[in-house]
Amino acid sequence: MCGIVGYVGRSEAAPILLDGLRRLEYRGYDSAGVAIVDGDRVETRKCAGRIAALAKLMAEKPASGSFGISHTRWATHGKVNDENAHPHFDASGKIALVHNGVIENYQALKEQLNRDGNHDFHSQTDTEVLAHLIGSIYQQLDGKDSKARLVNAVRAALKQVIGTYGIAVVHANIPDFIIGARRGSPLVLGVGKDENFLASDVSAIVAYTRDAVYLNDFDVVAVERDKFEISSLAGETGDHQVSKVEFTAEDIKKGDYPHYMLKEIFEQPDSVRDAMRGRLSLEDCTAKLGGLNMTPEQLRDVGRVVLTGCGTALHAAMVGEYLIEQLASIPTEVEYASEFRHRNTPMTPDTLVFAVSQSGETADTLGALRESRRKGYRTLGICNNVASTIARESDGGVYMHAGPEIGVAATKSFTSQLVILTLIGLLLGRMRNLSTAEGTRIIKELETLPGQIEEVLKLSDQVKAIAKKYVDVGGMLFFGRQFNFPIAVEGALKMKEITYLFAEGHPSAELKHGIIALVRPDLPSIFIAPDDAVFSKNLNNIEQIKARKGPIIAITSGNGAKQLKGLANEIVSLPDVADCLSPILTVIPLQLLAYHLAVELGRDVDKPRNLAKSVTVE
Ligand code: F6R
Numbered sequence: 001m002c003g004i005v006g007y008v009g010r011s012e013a014a015p016i017l018l019d020g021l022r023r024l025e026y027r028g029y030d031s032a033g034v035a036i037v038d039g040d041r042v043e044t045r046k047c048a049g050r051i052a053a054l055a056k057l058m059a060e061k062p063a064s065g066s067f068g069i070s071h072t073r074w075a076t077h078g079k080v081n082d083e084n085a086h087p088h089f090d091a092s093g094k095i096a097l098v099h100n101g102v103i104e105n106y107q108a109l110k111e112q113l114n115r116d117g118n119h120d121f122h123s124q125t126d127t128e129v130l131a132h133l134i135g136s137i138y139q140q141l142d143g144k145d146s147k148a149r150l151v152n153a154v155r156a157a158l159k160q161v162i163g164t165y166g167i168a169v170v171h172a173n174i175p176d177f178i179i180g181a182r183r184g185s186p187l188v189l190g191v192g193k194d195e196n197f198l199a200s201d202v203s204a205i206v207a208y209t210r211d212a213v214y215l216n217d218f219d220v221v222a223v224e225r226d227k228f229e230i231s232s233l234a235g236e237t238g239d240h241q242v243s244k245v246e247f248t249a250e251d252i253k254k255g256d257y258p259h260y261m262l263k264e265i266f267e268q269p270d271s272v273r274d275a276m277r278g279r280l281s282l283e284d285c286t287a288k289l290g291g292l293n294m295t296p297e298q299l300r301d302v303g304r305v306v307l308t309g310c311g312t313a314l315h316a317a318m319v320g321e322y323l324i325e326q327l328a329s330i331p332t333e334v335e336y337a338s339e340f341r342h343r344n345t346p347m348t349p350d351t352l353v354f355a356v357s358q359s360g361e362t363a364d365t366l367g368a369l370r371e372s373r374r375k376g377y378r379t380l381g382i383c384n385n386v387a388s389t390i391a392r393e394s395d396g397g398v399y400m401h402a403g404p405e406i407g408v409a410a411t412k413s414f415t416s417q418l419v420i421l422t423l424i425g426l427l428l429g430r431m432r433n434l435s436t437a438e439g440t441r442i443i444k445e446l447e448t449l450p451g452q453i454e455e456v457l458k459l460s461d462q463v464k465a466i467a468k469k470y471v472d473v474g475g476m477l478f479f480g481r482q483f484n485f486p487i488a489v490e491g492a493l494k495m496k497e498i499t500y501l502f503a504e505g506h507p508s509a510e511l512k513h514g515i516i517a518l519v520r521p522d523l524p525s526i527f528i529a530p531d532d533a534v535f536s537k538n539l540n541n542i543e544q545i546k547a548r549k550g551p552i553i554a555i556t557s558g559n560g561a562k563q564l565k566g567l568a569n570e571i572v573s574l575p576d577v578a579d580c581l582s583p584i585l586t587v588i589p590l591q592l593l594a595y596h597l598a599v600e601l602g603r604d605v606d607k608p609r610n611l612a613k614s615v616t617v618e
Pocket of ligand 1 (some may be wrong): 309310311312313314356357358359360361362365408409410411493494497614615
């Protein structure tokens with residue numbers, strides 16, 4: 001949420017900053033801006049709108065210099081306009097700041113600044129208050145070493161801040177020098193040759209360097225061309241590790257696909273294969289998950305599981321509840337991370353908590369993880385981003401290895417999460433009652449999944465034709481039972497976020513408890529009804545809608561198509577798979593349906609309105 005890029009080196013900063021911002025645009029796209037230092041002047045260009053608007057502005061009014069900072073915004077405080085776009089300046093106009101996060105006590109700080117001096121604020125943002133605070137402290141500090149003075153001013157200001165921040169700061173009179181700091185919002189240092197970078201996410205800088213230092217909360221980094229120094233907010237210097245970024249600039253290209261979302265949907269045969277690679281043991285009929293950092297005894301002692309996350313990750317957790325209870329018979333609960341972190345959920349000491357998050361940076365999921373650990377529960381992560389805060393702060397976990405997911409709507413990360421939750425259920429189950437025969441069956445079925453996903457993807461044109469036919473609908477209802485109830489909710493979320501159509505997902509049987517009142521000819525019901533143990537129950541609900549003239553789109557498998565003929569208006573038929581694995585296939589036509597409908601409606605698929613990927617604010 002919001003993206004920051006900083007550069008200090010020998011090249012022109014502007015193209016590097018713009019290129020980085022384009023790669024971070026998925027984090028927010030309300031407005032954008034740069035501050036580039038030229039001589040002893042900070043040249044700033046900023047405007048409401050996408051990076052393309054900023055690029056146009058910079059083409060009309062170029063800014064030259066070899067160091068600078070930049071930002072793409074997802075608005076929290078203050079509406080979307082040119083004034084509220086970052087960078088913001090202190091009262092002297094010399095210090096420029098970009099910020100990701102929320103300064104919760106900005107009103108109190110503003111009042112304090114106004115009491116103490118002359119401050120004209122030009123925006124409604126919390127960020128501008130922080131810029132003024134840093135500037136005001138900088139004026140009060142003594143010392144000939146202006147770099148140390150600026151670092152000390154940043155530290156002193158941040159000590160007064162309540163809230164979250166990832167920031168980058170430059171001063172017009174301090175050449176080739178950028179300060180970065182973080183608390184709760186990610187910030188990474190890219191280490192180059194005679195040049196260094198700052199970014200919210202390595203994807204912004206991976207084209208220039210694959211050597212990265214992932215900053216921790218309360219780190220302050222002073223970055224120059226040929227060196228950097230990391231210290232704490234308290235001023236202590238500490239150790240840092242330079243890591244190799246595990247993907248390349250090639251991996252984050254769209255290739256021949258019109259949208260990242262479509263590319264990522266089509267990557268699922270590989271991402272699902274990668275989620276289970278090296279983790280299946282046919283010999284012991286179980287899964288091997290060394291990253292959990294738990295001994296067999298500790299795994300056997302788990303008496304309860306809590307799965308937490310937000311949005312799509314939460315929907316994966318909902319499938320996980322069914323999976324773990326079915327395979328391992330361990331009581332499992334799903335908690336919205338945003339609720340879990342603030343309430344006093346009664347937990348037993350043998351509870352194992354999993355925080356599920358693609359980005360590993362979602363503020364609420366991170367809050368839930370921290371709260372759970374604070375209370376003493378073993379808390380593990382299921383993350384895609386290996387260098388993320390959740391991955392680093394958890395007691396262990398399982399990486400998704402899905403590769404970078406750029407489309408704002410989560411697709412491949414969801415199916416990877418489902419594979420991993422199956423592996424966890426399998427591992428815990430095989431330590432309890434799950435037989436070798438059942439373990440072997442699950443493994444064999446898992447291994448056939450990538451091939452089956454390829455078959456499902458061949459249905460994209462059929463789904464596209466359905467999307468064209470239903471382009472004028474007023475909304476959609478999604479229904480499913482058991483393992484596929486969460487898929488109904490996920491299908492509805494995909495539909496809402498990229499088509500902006502009204503959509504709801506429910507357990508099929510809830511229909512007659514109220515939802516049926518919504519049924520009408522221009523509101524199709526999508527039934528996720530594979531040929532499983534509850535198919536006949538779904539069939540009853542389909543009949544109930546049919547009787548009321550509601551159109552039906554059925555996602556089915558096996559013999560389901562035969563039985564749905566004449567009943568459903570559209571039938572999408574998938575390969576047969578074990579009931580517990582069917583969500584990994586059934587979700588794909590729903591991703592495609594949302595995608596094709598959004599394209600038909602002319603929506604901005606990869607950057608839907610009001611959204612941003614990686615929600616680092618509460
Ligand atoms: C939906 C979507 C969001 C995320 C949610 C959690 O398509 O992308 O609902 O799933 O913001 O994000 P992560 O998994 O990064 O914690």
